[in-house]
Every structure is written in C-alpha cells, then in structure tokens.
Amino acid sequence: MVKRDVVVNLITGLHARPAANLVKMANKFVCDVTLLHNKNEINAKDIWEVLNGGIENGDGLTVQCNGKDELMALDEICSYISNEEVTQL
Amino acid sequence: MKYIGVGISGGKALGRAIVFGHEKIARSNNKAIKPEAEIKKVSFAITALIGEYNTIIDKGIENSEIVSLAEAYKMMISSPSLCEEIKDLIKGKKYDAVSAVEQVFNSKEKELSLLGTAYARERAVDINSIKKTIIRKMLGIKDDDWSNIDYDFILVSKEVTPSMLLSVNHKHIKGIVSEVGSKTSHVTIIAKSIGIPVVFNVEEVHRIIKNNEILYIDGSEGIIINDIDSESLKTFKEEIEKYDALCSNLKEMLEKQAKTKDHKNYEVAANVGEATDLERVININADGVGLFRTEFLYLNRDNPPSEEMQFNICRSFATALADKKVIIRTIDIGRDKKAPFIDIPPESNPFLGYRAIRYCLDNRDIFKTQLRAILRASKYGNVMIMYPLISSIDEVRNANAILREVMAELDEEAIFYNKEIKIGIMVEVPSVAVMADLFIDEVDFFSIGTNDLVQYTMAVDRTNSKVKELYDPFNPAVIRLIKKTIDSKKDGKFVGLCGEMAADPRYIIILVGLGLDEFSVNVNSVLKVKKYISLLNYEECKRIVDHILTLKTGVKVESYLDSYAKEAFNKYLDL
Numbered sequence: 145m146v147k148r149d150v151v152v153n154l155i156t157g158l159h160a161r162p163a164a165n166l167v168k169m170a171n172k173f174v175c176d177v178t179l180l181h182n183k184n185e186i187n188a189k190d191i192w193e194v195l196n197g198g199i200e201n202g203d204g205l206t207v208q209c210n211g212k213d214e215l216m217a218l219d220e221i222c223s224y225i226s227n228e229e230v231t232q233l
Numbered sequence: 234m235k236y237i238g239v240g241i242s243g244g245k246a247l248g249r250a251i252v253f254g255h256e257k258i259a260r261s262n263n264k265a266i267k268p269e270a271e272i273k274k275v276s277f278a279i280t281a282l283i284g285e286y287n288t289i290i291d292k293g294i295e296n297s298e299i300v301s302l303a304e305a306y307k308m309m310i311s312s313p314s315l316c317e318e319i320k321d322l323i324k325g326k327k328y329d330a331v332s333a334v335e336q337v338f339n340s341k342e343k344e345l346s347l348l349g350t351a352y353a354r355e356r357a358v359d360i361n362s363i364k365k366t367i368i369r370k371m372l373g374i375k376d377d378d379w380s381n382i383d384y385d386f387i388l389v390s391k392e393v394t395p396s397m398l399l400s401v402n403h404k405h406i407k408g409i410v411s412e413v414g415s416k417t418s419h420v421t422i423i424a425k426s427i428g429i430p431v432v433f434n435v436e437e438v439h440r441i442i443k444n445n446e447i448l449y450i451d452g453s454e455g456i457i458i459n460d461i462d463s464e465s466l467k468t469f470k471e472e473i474e475k476y477d478a479l480c481s482n483l484k485e486m487l488e489k490q491a492k493t494k495d496h497k498n499y500e501v502a503a504n505v506g507e508a509t510d511l512e513r514v515i516n517i518n519a520d521g522v523g524l525f526r527t528e529f530l531y532l533n534r535d536n537p538p539s540e541e542m543q544f545n546i547c548r549s550f551a552t553a554l555a556d557k558k559v560i561i562r563t564i565d566i567g568r569d570k571k572a573p574f575i576d577i578p579p580e581s582n583p584f585l586g587y588r589a590i591r592y593c594l595d596n597r598d599i600f601k602t603q604l605r606a607i608l609r610a611s612k613y614g615n616v617m618i619m620y621p622l623i624s625s626i627d628e629v630r631n632a633n634a635i636l637r638e639v640m641a642e643l644d645e646e647a648i649f650y651n652k653e654i655k656i657g658i659m660v661e662v663p664s665v666a667v668m669a670d671l672f673i674d675e676v677d678f679f680s681i682g683t684n685d686l687v688q689y690t691m692a693v694d695r696t697n698s699k700v701k702e703l704y705d706p707f708n709p710a711v712i713r714l715i716k717k718t719i720d721s722k723k724d725g726k727f728v729g730l731c732g733e734m735a736a737d738p739r740y741i742i743i744l745v746g747l748g749l750d751e752f753s754v755n756v757n758s759v760l761k762v763k764k765y766i767s768l769l770n771y772e773e774c775k776r777i778v779d780h781i782l783t784l785k786t787g788v789k790v791e792s793y794l795d796s797y798a799k800e801a802f803n804k805y806l807d808l
Contacts, residue, residue: 153545155508159352160359160419164305191308192315192341195356198348201508202542 146218147180147208150226157200158225167191169224175211177221188221238435240455241416242425243757245473246387246407247466250448250459251379252439253390253397271323274330278370279310282363289399296403298426302419303399306363315341330371338364349535355418362394387448387457391439395419403427408450410457412438417507425513432457453757472807479808483760487518491752491763493745497771500751501762502558504731508546511553513756521557521615522550523680523753524731527564527603531572537599543606551614558615560680560729560753561607562659563600563632565589565621575599584688589622594631604639611651618654619680624662629675661685666714669721676726680753681718683732687711706734707787707794712743716782719747729753738802739794741765743781746774761808768801 154162170177170188177188179197186197188207199205207225209217286307290300309315315337322333338360345357379401387408390397398406398420409424414433424431430452435441442448442459449458449469461469491499502523503514514522530538530546550559566572567588568580575596580586593600610616620632633656643650658675660666661682669679687706688695695704705711719728729751734740736758744752745766754762777797784790798806 151541151545153549155511155546155549156352157350157542160305160356161301164301164308167308168304190314191305191312195309195353196341196344196348198350198353200350200539200542202539202545204541 145208145210146214147206148218148222149204149206150222152199152201152203152205152225153227154201154225157203158194158197160195163191163194166221166224167194169221170217173209173211173213173217175209175214175217177217178208178210180206180208234441234460235456235458236435236438236441238410238432238438238455238457240430240452241414241421241433242409242429242431243453244408244428244430245449245451245453245469245476246385246430247447247449247469247473248385248387248405248407249445250389250442251382251386251401252442252444253388253393254439268323268327271328271330271333272320274371275319275323275334275367276316278330278334278367279316281370282367283307283311286399296423296427298423299399299403302395302423306359306395306399309360310363310367331368334364334367334371338367350533352417354533355415359395359419362396365394366396366400387450389438389442389448393420395423398423408432408448408452410435410438410442410448410450412436417509422509475804475807479805483764483808486760486763486767489763489767491520491766493766493769493771493774495771497745499745499749499766500558500729501759501766502560502729502751502753503756503759504753505550505756508549510756511550514550515553517756517759519557519756519759520751521554522559523729523751524619525550525559525561527562528566528570531564531566531575532570533572535573537574537602540602540606543603544609547607547610547616548613551610551616554614556615558617558751560617560619560657560678562619562621563590563603563607564593566592584694590620590628590632591622594628594635597635600635601639604636605643608636608639608643608650608654609648611654612649616651616654617657617678619657619659619678621659621682622661622685623658623672624664626668626672626675629658629672633675659685660718661689663690663714666718669718673721673723673726678726679718679722679728680751681715681728681730681732683711683715683730683734686714686732690714705787706737706740707791709782709784709787709790712781712790715743716747716778719749722750727751736762738765738806739791739798742769742774742794742797742801743778745769745771746776746778761805764805764808765802768805 166188179186179188181197181199184197187193207218207222286303289303318337319333322328322336342357342360345353382402382405385405385407388406389410392413393409393411406429408429409431411433412435430450432450432452432455435457446459447461449461491501500520502521503519504524505522506526507529530543547561566575568577568583568586571577577587607616607618623629655677657678657680659682660679665672683706687704690711691703693700693703695701722728727750730749731753735752736754752762781790
C-alpha cells in the first residue's frame with residue numbers, strides 16, 4: 145500500500161465534473177483508491193462517495209492506493225488533484 | 234408582450250418556444266408485489282438513460298461542457314453502489330421501483346445539501362433532475378422528443394434543468410428562459426459556453442408562453458417578448474443580424490490594445506465574481522482583472538472558507554494572468570449580502586452601516602486570513618489588494634497596519650510573498666473623492682466605484698422607485714468627483730474605474746477625456762469598450778469634458794454626450 149498527502153487545487157473543489165474525471169481516472173487502475181479526508185474514507189471509484197465527500201479547493205487529504213498498479217495510480221491521481229498547472233478548470 | 238427578468242447571459246435571439254411542462258407525476262405508492270419485476274423496471278430505465286447519455290458523448294458534440302456533464306451524469310447513474318441501494322429497498326423493504334428510486338436519490342440530494350457549500354447545493358439540483366428523468370421513464374411518461382428538432386428554438390420552463398439541456402438538439406437552441414435559476418448552475422455554465430442568451434426570474438413564464446409561439450429574447454437587457462406581429466418580427470430579425478455582425482466585428486479587438494485614434498493607450502480589464510470566470514477572462518484577452526469580488530467565497534456557505542482555498546483561487550488567477558493585474562478587493566459584505574457565518578445584526582440603513590472595511594477592521598480573524606491568502610498568492614503574478622468602502626484616511630492606515638502584521642507573520646514563517654505588493658482603495662464615498670489629492674499619498678492606486686459613488690453623492694437609494702430618478706451618473710457633481718480623483722494621480726500611480734459607467738459609451742467619452750488609466754467591466758463588455766475607445770480621439774474628448782464641466786444639469790450633460798456618441802460610435806451604439 146502506498147499513500148501521499150496532497151492539497152486539492154481544483155477550482156471548484158471535487159464537484160460534478162472534476163469528480164467525474166477523478167472517478168474515471170481511478171477506475172482505470174485495478175488497485176483500490178481511497179481518499180482520506182476529514183476522518184472520512186472515500187472510495188475514489190464511486191462518484192457518489194466522492195461527491196458527498198464535500199472536498200473543497202484548498203482542503204488537504206491523503207490519497208491511498210492498494211493493489212498491483214498502486215504506484216502509477218498514486219502518481220496520476222495526486223497530480224490530478226493537486227494540479228500544478230492551475231489552468232485546469 | 235414584453236416580460237422583464239434578469240439577464241444572465243447576453244445576446245439576442247428569435248426562436249420558437251419549447252415549453253417544458255411540469256405536471257405532477259401521479260403514482261400509487263404500492264408495495265412491490267414482485268421485487269424482481271420492479272428491479273427490472275429500474276435497470277431498464279437506467280440502461281435507457283445511459284444509452285441517451287452515450288449518444289450525447291459519442292456524437293462528439295463540439296461543446297465540451299455538455300459532453301462532460303453527460304459523462305458525470307452517466308457515471309452517477311451507473312454507480313454500482315447506487316444500484317445496490319435501490320435493489321436493497323425493493324428486496325428488503327418491498328418498495329416499488331419508483332419509491333425506491335425516489336428514496337435513494339432524495340437521500341443523496343439531502344446529503345449534498347447538508348455539505349453547506351454553494352457548489353454542493355447546485356449539485357443537489359443536478360441529482361433532482363436525474364431522479365425525475367428516471368422516474369418518468371419508469372412510469373412510461375413519454376416526453377416529447379426534442380432531440381431531433383431542426384428549427385431554432387428557445388427553451389422555456391419554470392426551472393430549466395441540466396437534463397432538459399441534455400435532451401434537446403443543441404445545434405438549434407437559441408436561448409433559455411425560466412422563472413427559477415442561478416448563475417452558478419450547470420445550465421448557466423453551458424449556456425455561456427454555447428454563447429446563447431439566458432433570462433431568469435420571469436415570473437410564471439411557463440404558463441405565459443405557449444408552445445411553438447415565436448419568442449424574442451435579449452439576454453443583455455434581461456427581457457423576452459412574445460405575441461410578435463410580422464412587422465416587429467422583421468425588425469427583430471434585422472436587429473439580430475446587425476447585432477451578430479457587430480459582435481463578429483468586435484472579434485478583431487481581441488488582439489488589439491485599447492487605443493484612441495490619436496494613440497493614447499488605455500487598459501480594459503475585467504470584473505470577476507466567480508472562480509470559474511477565469512477561463513472567460515483569458516479567452517477575451519482582457520488586460521487583467523480590475524475588480525476581483527471575493528464575496529462569492531463567503532456567501533452561501535455555513536463556515537468561513539479556508540485560507541488554502543482562497544489562496545488556491547487567487548493563485549490560479551495570478552498564475553494564469555501572468556504579469557497582468559489581478560486587483561483583489563477584500564470582503565465587501567454587509568447586512569444586505571451577508572454570509573450565514575458572519576453575524577451582522579439588523580440595521581435600519583445597511584448601506585450606511587456596518588459593512589466592508591468597517592466590518593473587517595473589527596473582525597480581524599476573517600480579514601487576516603483573507604490577507605494572508607492574497608499575500609501568499611502575490612508571489613505568483615501581479616496581484617494587488619484593494620480595500621472597499623474607505624471613507625477616511627485612518628481606515629486606510631488601520632487596514633495597512635493589519636496588513637503589515639500579516640506580512641510580519643509570513644516573514645516569521647519564511648513564507649514568500651511580494652513585498653512590493655500594490656495597495657489601493659475603492660473611491661466610492663464622496664469624502665474620499667474630495668480629498669483624493671491627500672489620499673493618493675497613502676496608496677498605490679484608486680479604483681472608482683461608480684454605482685456607490687453616485688448613490689452616496691446624490692443620497693439616493695436607486696432600488697427605491699420613488700427616488701431613483703435622482704440616481705444620475707451624469708449629474709455634474711458626480712463628474713466633478715471623478716475628475717478630482719483622476720486629477721490627483723501622481724508618481725506613477727494609477728486610477729481605474731469599475732462599475733456600470735465604464736461600459737456606457739457616453740461615459741467612456743468622459744473617462745477617455747479625463748485620462749482614466751484603466752476601465753474594468755464585465756467580461757462580456759471588454760471588447761465593446763475597447764472598440765469604443767478605438768473610435769475616439771483623446772484631444773477631442775478633452776475638449777468635450779471641458780465643455781461638459783460648464784453644464785449645470787445632468788440632463789444637459791447626457792443629451793450633449795448622446796449626440797456626440799451617435800456621431801462617434803455610429804452603428805456600434807447598438808451593442
């Protein structure tokens with residue numbers, strides 16, 4: 145299992161479309177992808193859990209991946225959530 | 234008949250009305266006799282809807298907003314956990330298909346509403362709209378099929394839902410009218426990205442407008458007109474043609490600087506009030522952000538926004554706009570637009586009361602958090618800070634003292650920020666304008682807020698219909714205050730103006746003549762203002778201003794400018 149702390153940098157937080165992007169990304173991998181946020185464990189492969197997580201721009205969270213392709217998943221998902229290019233809307 | 238609402242997205246269009254009805258869905262609340270059959274009903278409906286979303290996604294519609302919304306919706310209804318919850322209700326509690334779907338979606342909707350942020354509340358609207366679509370499918374309610382409409386139409390409904398937008402032919406949608414709507418909804422976002430006019434707040438519109446009748450919509454004015462005779466139809470068509478031609482004409486201004494015929498340069502920046510405005514500011518190639526209203530970060534939520542969130546949003550703008558200005562106005566809230574977590578007791582006169590900088594100087598925690606976020610973002614671009622509703626020198630000094638405290642804290646934590654960050658104030662209270670020559674020593678820039686300046690100068694509440702005639706931006710007193718403010722500029726400092734006046738062609742003549750440095754207007758008006766400036770001559774505008782200063786009444790000023798504007802701007806006046 146691997147994990148990493150990230151700060152959310154998506155302009156509207158994880159709502160609707162950014163959430164859908166994240167879930168789509170998570171589902172490409174076979175490993176489990178969990179977001180630890182405010183003591184909640186959120187399954188990143190389930191859109192409803194992600195939406196109800198109430199994750200906002202600027203929130204800190206831990207991405208946790210567990211499974212065969214965990215390293216690749218962790219990198220891709222963290223870079224999406226923390227989005228250094230900033231222009232991503 | 235003309236109906237007045239609120240314009241949400243600009244433009245003019247004609248089309249046949251398609252009125253979405255909102256009949257109550259009648260159904261019995263039966264227990265499921267055969268759970269298997271009920272489960273099948275649900276999966277049929279969901280599969281059918283997934284198919285519809287797939288069609289939208291596969292069609293490769295040019296509009297990416299629509300496609301990504303369809304993708305998000307598809308993901309929501311194909312979620313395994315959702316299906317399990319519905320099945321459990323049918324099997325375990327013997328719910329019928331409709332009740333089970335309703336129950337599950339209602340609880341999802343409720344969970345989201347409870348998150349207490351504006352965005353989450355909007356998503357609750359999305360969920361409600363998906364729920365209704367599924368239920369109608371299960372009940373076999375045949376919605377009229379709008380997906381193959383091959384004529385231009387205007388969508389009319391009590392509330393236009395994203396699902397409705399997904400179910401119509403996007404090539405021919407020319408406008409949207411409704412009674413209920415919000416400017417942060419998916420409907421608004423999509424409409425703006427297609428570039429069609431939207432008018433909300435038209436009362437009872439779904440009853441007034443008949444299916445198939447021809448409708449005229451003007452999203453800039455916020456009006457719709459029906460019962461159109463052949464003569465006015467012709468006029469409207471001509472108007473739209475003219476308008477469209479002018480708009481495409483305006484595109485040439487995208488890459489051009491705002492420059493008068495005699496080569497004096499002006500900046501035309503954008504006003505911003507939503508995080509998602511950034512893309513539009515970039516697309517229109519504005520000269521930065523002249524007014525970043527930060528209230529959206531505070532309103533419609535139950536707790537204060539985190540420093541990180543504010544920082545991220547400010548940084549997004551700073552980075553994306555590189556060396557262009559991003560002027561961030563600190564919180565401008567008061568009793569009239571208060572946030573749930575900010576406790577301002579009722580006042581008999583909120584516009585003269587406890588608000589904006591007055592509140593911030595007293596509530597340092599909220600103010601300091603905001604200043605920290607802005608300062609941290611300042612290292613990523615050309616960020617400036619602007620205090621609203623300043624009325625005395627002491628307030629500027631007190632605000633700056635707090636700012637210095639925050640800077641010292643950041644220094645201590647070894648957090649970088651721009652130590653030379655420019656600090657300015659809104660000039661919207663006459664006490665500042667008349668003393669602008671002294672205020673300028675305290676700040677790096679002024680930004681004139683005309684809406685409030687007119688209100689406070691004339692002592693008139695423009696929402697009060699009995700006195701609103703007195704609200705006159707052309708009143709010579711107002712013009713003199715603006716002149717005084719601009720004339721006080723010195724030492725490489727600058728003066729901007731944000732407010733409706735900066736986009737009024739007649740006022741632009743005055744402002745060009747007075748030598749204003751920066752116009753800050755709504756994103757939609759940026760190109761228009763650039764165009765107007767390019768049609769003027771600075772030296773001539775100076776002479777016009779000289780003449781105007783001899784006039785004693787607002788009416789005289791306005792009519793003088795009217796006739797000059799007709800001559801100078803000609804056909805562009807229709808914009």
